[in-house]
Structures are given as structure tokens and as C-alpha cells.
Amino acid sequence: MTGYASVQRALGAAPGQDAPSSRRLGLELRSVNSRFLDLTLRLSEELRASEPALRALLTGAMKRGKVELRAYLDGGDAAALASPASQTLQRLAQLQAAVHEHLPDAKPLSVADALRLGASAGGAPQDHGAELLELAREALKELLLAREREGERLVASLRERLEGLRALAAQAGPLIPALVAQQRQRFMERWREAMQLADGALVPEAAQERALTEATAFAIRIDVAEELTRLAAHVDEIGHLLSRGGEVGKRLDFLIQELHREANTLGSKSATMELTRISVDMKVLIEQMREQVQNIE
Known part of the structure; x- marks a missing residue:
């Protein structure tokens, strides 16, 4: 049976940060008619680890239908432009100077390079698995209600x-x-x-x-x-x-x-x-x- 549900939620502050994140976690569920259960999950790289749990949730609730789940983190550009720590920038400058001593023709770091390297040096990415599952349950409830009406x-x-x-x-x-x-x-x-x-x-x-x-x-x-x-x-x-x-x-x-x-x-x-x-x-x-x-x- 057909159905559609879409939910979003603002993320809380990341560990070590006082201000809440500007990013939003979004999830969409679509279902069209099919004799068997056919699941398709489209997840951003940061959410890929939650795929087994999401599959288990959907297969436990539905037996038929071609179901597509799409989950994403919105506002990624704003998060990527967050200022790296001063210690990280100093370390990057030291590493660049050391490289230029041996490779004087090496290309200097760009602002984009500094932001990317600074973000990767900030530690492991935040785990949104629990929030994503809670969001999926909310969307699944809406989808099942739509399928029930049909x-x-x-x-x-x-x-x-x-x-x-x-x-x-x-x-x-x-x-x-x-x-x-x-x-x-x-x-x-x-x-x-x-x-x-x-x-x-x-x-x-x-x-x-x-x-x-x-x-x-x-x-x-x-x-x-x-x-x-x-x-x-x-x-x-x-x-x-x-x-x-x-x-x-x-x-x-x-x-x-x-x-x-x-x-x-x-x-x-x-x-x-x-x-x-x-x-x-x-x-x-x-x-x-x-x-x-x-x-x-």
C-alpha cells in the first residue's frame, strides 16, 4: 500500500560545545504497492552505521510494499564553516612549514583545506543513531496510519x-x-x-x-x-x-x-x-x- 511520511528534528549540542548545533536530522519514508517487501535505504555517510537497526525496524512493522527510507543531515555547510580550534590551526601551520622546508614548491594550504583538516582533527563524528531511530519510529507511525487509511x-x-x-x-x-x-x-x-x-x-x-x-x-x-x-x-x-x-x-x-x-x-x-x-x-x-x-x- 502507498504512503508517505516526513519528519525533521534539530540536533542538540555536540560533546564539548555549549551552543546547539545548527544542523537538522531529517527522515522520509515512502511506500508504494508491491507483492513483497522491498526495502531501499538512502543514508548520508554520517548515518550509515544505523542501517541495520533501521532495516530491522521496518521489516518488523511491514510485510509488503516497496519502501524507501531517506535520512540526511541538513545544514551541513553551516557546520563545516565552524571555526577550528586555535591549537589545530597552529599545528597545521607548523606542519605546512615543515613540509615547505623539504618541498619548497609544495602548494600552500587553502582555507577549504584548513577547514576540512580542522574538522577531521576535531575527533570522531557525533553519533546520531539513537536520534535517528527515534525519528524513524515517528515516521513509521505516520506511514502506517496512511497505509491503514488506504x-x-x-x-x-x-x-x-x-x-x-x-x-x-x-x-x-x-x-x-x-x-x-x-x-x-x-x-x-x-x-x-x-x-x-x-x-x-x-x-x-x-x-x-x-x-x-x-x-x-x-x-x-x-x-x-x-x-x-x-x-x-x-x-x-x-x-x-x-x-x-x-x-x-x-x-x-x-x-x-x-x-x-x-x-x-x-x-x-x-x-x-x-x-x-x-x-x-x-x-x-x-x-x-x-x-x-x-x-x-
């Missing part, structure tokens, strides 16, 4: 199509007895015509018995009562799963396949255009349900 819309759409399947099955049921009676009458008429053409070569009782046997065999071939019964059972089970909630996506996938099988059999046994139309309409509804069910966890 899930409610999907359930309403699926229920609407279930009612459509029930209506089509109700139309198909009464067609079979009338069709069997009509075909039986047609067999009898053909056999009477054959008897007249045969000029008494066949025994009328035997001819009538043969006609009844053919009509019975035809009725068995076109009887779809069993398919309609199974289809109704699958529709009821889908409705039950939608009411129960939880992780029902894979069960719904299986039931949709069974619905499609019954609709196909119904079409293969069709002996009238009306029954064929009903089968086609059922398959259209089932295919629409299949596309939506693949988005449900």
Missing part, C-alpha cells in the same frame, strides 16, 4: 466487488434448470424427427430411452451448481478475512486464484450466451480484486 478504502472496494460476484452467481443459478429442460425437449424433438425418417426401423421405446440418456449426459456436462457453491464459499471466506483484518494478504491471494478457477470452469461449461456473459463479468471483477489484493499485507 487499506480501509481497499476493503470497501473489495466488498463492493464481492457483492457484484454474489449478484452474478444469483443470475447464473436459475439459468441451468431452464436450460436443461429446454435441451431435453430439443433432444426429444430430434429423436421424433429421426423416427419419422427411419420409417419404423428403430423401436420407439429404445429411441426415447436414447434421447433421455443424451439429455441427461448433456445436463451433467453443463451443470455448474458445484462451481457456484464453491464460488459462494470463497466469496464468504474473503468477506470473513476482510472483517477479521490482520495479515491476510497471502490468504486473499490464494482465494482469488480459486475464484478465477471457478469462473473459468463456469465459462467452459457455458451453453448459452447469457451464462458466457456472466462468466466474463465475473472474471473482470476477480481480476480487479486480484490487483487490489496484492497491495494488502
